[in-house]
Amino acid sequence: MPLTFGQVFAPGDLPRGAPLSGKLADGSVLPLQVDVKATHADGSVRHAVISALLPKLAKGKQAGIALVKASAKGAEDTGKPDFDTGATVTVTLDGERYIASSDRLLKEQKPQFWLEGPVATEVQVAAPLRNARGEEHPHLAARFAIRAYPGAKRARVDIVVENNWAYEPSPRNFTYDVEIEVGGESVYRKKELTHLHHARWRTLAWTGAAPAVHLRHDSDYLIDSRALPNYDRTLLVPDGALARLAAKWEGPRSEPMGVGVASPAMPNTGGRNDIGLLPGWAAMYLLSMDARAKEVTLGTADRAGSWSAHYRDKRTGLPISLVDYPYMTLLGSPGDTRNPKTGKQEAFPRCPRDVCKTPYKADSAHQPGFAYLPYLVTGDYYYLEELQFWAMWNVFSTNPGYRKNIEGLLATHQVRGQAWSLRTLGEAAYITPDKHPLKQDFNAILKSNLAWYNATYSNNPSANGLGVIDNRQAVIYKSKTAVAPWQDDFFTQAVGHLVDLGFKDAQPLLKWKAKFPIARMVGEGACWVDAASYTITVRDSPVAPTYDSMAQAWKRTVGPELAALSCGGAEHAAATKRKPGDMGGYASTAMGFPSNLQPALAYAADVGGAAGKKAWERFMSRSVKPD
Template sequence: MKISYFFSATLLAAALCTGAPAIAAPEAGITSIRIQNTGEARSDVPFTFGQVFEAGHLQPGQGLGGRLASGTVVPLQVDVKATHGDGSVRHAIVSGVLPELASRQPAGLQLVAAAAQAPAARPAGPRELAATGLDGKVTIVVDGARYTASLAEALATNKPRPWLAGPIASEWLLDAPLKNASGRVHPLLTVRFDVRWYRTLKKQARIDVVVENAKTFAAGARNLVYDVEVEIAGRPAYALVGLTHYHHARWRHSTWWDAERAPALHLQPDTDYLIATGAVPNYDRTLKPDEQALGALGKGLNADTVGPMKIGPLTAYMPTAGGRHDIGPLPGFSVLYLLSMDARARAAMMAAADGSGSWSIHYRDDNTGYPVRTDNAANKGISTHNNLAHRGPLPVPRCDSAPGSSCKSPYGDDTSHQPSLAYLPYLLTGDYYYLEELQFWAASNPLATDPGNSGDGQGLVRWMQVRGQAWSLRTLGHAAYITPDAHPLKAYFTKQVDNNLAFYHAAYVVGNPNKLGLYDGSGPRAASVNGSPPWQDDFLTWSFGHLAELGFAKALPILQWKARYAVGRMTAPGYCWIQGSAYSLKFREDKGLPAYDTFAQLYRENFDRDKLTIDDKPVQHPQGLRYIDQACGSQAQADWLSAATGQRWERGRMVGYSSSPMGFPANMQPTLAMAATYNIPNAERAWSVFTARANQPNYAAAPQWAIVPRTAPVATGKTRNRAR
């Protein structure tokens, strides 16, 4: 259900003066947003942003007003998209118009709940916009033929999909056929205009042009090379020659009807409130982001990194190994933005979100118009794995391998190294393009295998590497959490989350296959493991905690079972916490045999030997002393490590690149924070030991792992957060 609420200070005053029924005055503020003008002084400045709310803070039927520092209340339109289980608003898109905004100056806007004002009697329609004279077109010259998509035609004839509807802003998603001179529609390329119109402001409309090569069932899928021109209201808005558009990829370009009057705004949400909602992890807000890192993000955005088929600060080949800025619960540049509200970090985050369309994972169902779903008899056999191209009943057509055609792309996707690409951008902007990006990635993740591995349409991620399971669950959870209630894919993603949680609950909580809480490959068709990579296991444990934060209650028992592994490596008798962040651990004698019964046994079987591997290097004490004989956390243990590694080793320093903000102790931090948040036995002690360790990283330039415990789980509805 999508509801639009409108609060008007003018109507409030009129009601009080005329004796009409009184409208309640604004209540205490819920949260705030800072609107920074980055351009010239303007009057009547339109703005739109996405806002997530804590459960219970904005009730159904309530409106919002935006209170300025002067006390003036700016009328706001609230398009409700998603709601909490209690019916209160979870996510909404908020629109308004500032009376004026000085050059390079900010305006703080406090969001205050108020009685809802009745919506406009007659919402604007696309034909009304067309009558004002807005026109535009996309021209693409491909394979020697010219194709054109007309905005005016789409406004006048198509059935638009409304996205925003109210007295301040209306937005429609308009599919525009890309046709040649004879009226033939291009078999692969499609165009959509997303038009956001501020009705009361002359020529104030934002036009997003989305070009896709993303059909799922069309024959002849391939890369296309073309020239493209975008024209809005008779003026050139964008042009590019020789663009290579990869198969099953897409791009967008955003422009304004009156380009000279286009608002230049940097919108800064309240990070404390955003974190308190549980929508994003509890990042350590005592950190001060590094200026050099912010500067590097800004310098990294240029013609080589921004634009169609460009990916901003992302790594093109996702399987690339090693610590990376884009891998983590959220990417480093996104967290830098949350902690700094710096425009350079936001620009990097948005460039990555735009660029996420460049990977060949976008499969749009030609019949429904939405990302392909597999929970039906016709589609449940879909797989994008190249080795399964011959399989029925309905294999996705592979990229055309005919001579002369091209299917190669510099962009390689990989669930094991998949960043969170569009979730936070959608949360903060409400732009439909970012919602679809999140949905495309969530929908595609289970497809690259035999359908039986993913549960024949259930969306199970059990078959992936352990870290791939973690990041896929995160992406799926984000899609289920934030997809609008009325969207056809809401129930689909929610059911897939439920399917996955049911699998892990049966395999681990009920099956209880080991006493350590580690992932051991249990459950039918699950990825087998020969040893335990603790850092990957920690990613998976954190993902269950994050799903619990998002309100998926069935994730909590799995977290409680799994978190024992991380907590035990820091606190269990007989296991030395210095090795809590080891790269890999042998956890059973052989494949198929039970896991070790105790952490003490786990420790002995891995470290009761003459030679060890420390930070990827084989080491041995020059005098033949045994590592396991040194007391845990002692100076003698540090001396042994110094002598064996040839470098100074501080007492209380953990293994695994301890000083790196991307090292294995850093990777462990979110899981220990989550365990402490949810009061896992001994988790508080594990967190204390962890935070007292020596040689800790400086997260100022790369804070993606800098998550700290909350004072209470989000599920209580009364969460407040703590910083380390």
């Protein structure tokens, strides 16, 4: 039975060139094919795609595989891979048929290799759809990734249909009939599918039976590698919650041009499952490794292609890069997009509203982390590109002048938008394969952003003493005198995540940011039960300097009468209409303000010394917590 999966490794765990084998429960050794994709600074493996041929398992039977560094016999050569799958995409648009054939493209092109070895070889080809006269459709294209397992005499076919060339004139939605065939059999068919502009959709098929196997990664190791946030592994995800999640995965939302379980309008206000370092459905999968949660997590990452946030460079065939087009943007006047070096405008062709209507709205402030975890655990190239598309969209969606064009500064986003954009950018820089052309681009943009934040805050003697982001995008509440601490907490946890991923330039920023959540919990003159309030006043007027002490901020926020009461005492509880030790802000829910504070405070406690430890202990002693 063929099996391929992605695996992340902690620094030093798998040295460069070290052999890797699978050890089964009975002590037998399973040969593995290891395609190394990314490495750590010390040269050890960071991420690899691993393939194997499993022994037959009885239905419902489980088998453990331990990855061990062992000089075992390598995977045997099982023959020449067969890529002739007969995969075709046929689109009928305005009465005319357009076709793409994987077999034909393999004869016409030199394919790109994603996996290559004795167990599995995956090749990739792509081209615009063509009509009977051989004319290419200007917008619609197909991409095929064919993964052949000669030892299993079958292949997986990954088909992606795209409408996302960045600079093709007259972009628009297209409504067409589509059929996908593999091996002469129809595997997907849809009448009147509306393919949104700058979007894409995906389907998977097999020649022969698809392997009926569910792989459960070691959640502890994934988290201990620091590639993923340190979620509380003592939590058990209830079966009822998993069943309710699975029940949402049905109907149009699970089909091409649906958006899975994500909110279709990202800018909508209010707490929801989408928001966090990982979206709620992905966190449920990480902690449970349940097959239902995996289907929803991978499926929603598939459907992340439905948003009009996908801009592919026809010249390179890759997601478009700010390094190549430093003045591209979705905002600003045409003059803002003129590249002085080339004299050309880099604005994207206009997409008229009447032909570009979409039921979905993307933004950075509420954007789920769609594809990072799916790519980590599968190694599928589709998820890698989803991560790259979103990371670059967050950067180029702002005005070129405000973001300092090629530097791609994120500081003009809302604070929460800065947080999730940094998260996605950092993950793309961390996990993009070493040899991928965009690796250095993501690293350069991330480096520019961290340099800006460090110069503005952590390395700036004139920066505020609270450790709070206080630029014009932050101090927007109460007549521009207050910030939203929960948005600032999103930013702190994103910076902490970057530190975990090994970006050293994020360390001074985290140390500076740690001051704000810690001071709200244990700072002199502050009251910890109000640490997760909706807003905190940080200055006297829109032109006044930011306070340097939490005592000033807290007193101005709650008023002198409440500030005079004993923090957390009976009088304070009565005045705030809460139980003693109740932090308020929907404290009993996983999406409440204290829950937003928790990961920020956890990262702050790591670098905050004795005060950080005290703040964490006090937070964990609160009386009202999510169930």
